[in-house]
Amino acid sequence: MTADLRPSPTGPEAYVDAALFMGMNSADEATRIACKSFFAARLNERVVMSLEQVGRCDDLVWRFPREVQDAYYPFMDNLHTDMNIERRGYEPADLREDLGKSTGSLPAHERLLLGMVVNRGGVLHSASPRLLSLTGVPVLAPVDSAELSFPEPLERLYQASLMLRVPVTRL
Structure with a gap:
C-alpha cells in the first residue's frame, strides 16, 4: 500500500x-x-522533511561533544516518533523545477529543497535567512509568539536538549 501524497x-x-x-x-x-x-x-499534524534535511540536522549535532549529543538526541528521537514527520527523498521532477534567477546564489541543498516543495505544491517553513529573503517562493518564517510547551515527557527531554545551542548563522 502506498501513502497518499496529495x-x-x-x-x-x-x-x-x-x-x-x-x-x-x-x-x-x-x-x-x-x-x-x-x-x-x-x-x-503531519509535516514533510527531505531525507537530506534530516541528515543536515545529524551532521550539525555530530560536530558537538558526545555529552551534548547525549543530551540532545533523546528529544530528537522522541519528536521524530511522536510527531508525524514524513521523510521523503527527491524525485527527478524535483530536480527539474525552474525556480528562477533569485535562487541561483542559494546553496545546492536549499535549491533542491525548494525544487521539492514547489514541484509538490507545498509550503516550506524555515528559519533560514537566505530562504526567507527570497520573493516569489512558498517560504514562511515561524511566527513570533509566546513559547508553547510540548506534552510531558517530551518537554522534559526538550529542556535537556537545550545543552545544545546553535548560532543562527549555522542554520
Missing part, C-alpha cells in the same frame, strides 16, 4: 527544513521560541 484539502503540505528543526535549539531566544512553538503547535 496535498491536504485544508491547504498545501507543510515542509520543514533543518534550519527550522535545529532552530528549536537556536542560541537566539526569539528564533528558538518561534521554532519550538511551530513544532509544539503541530505535534498532531
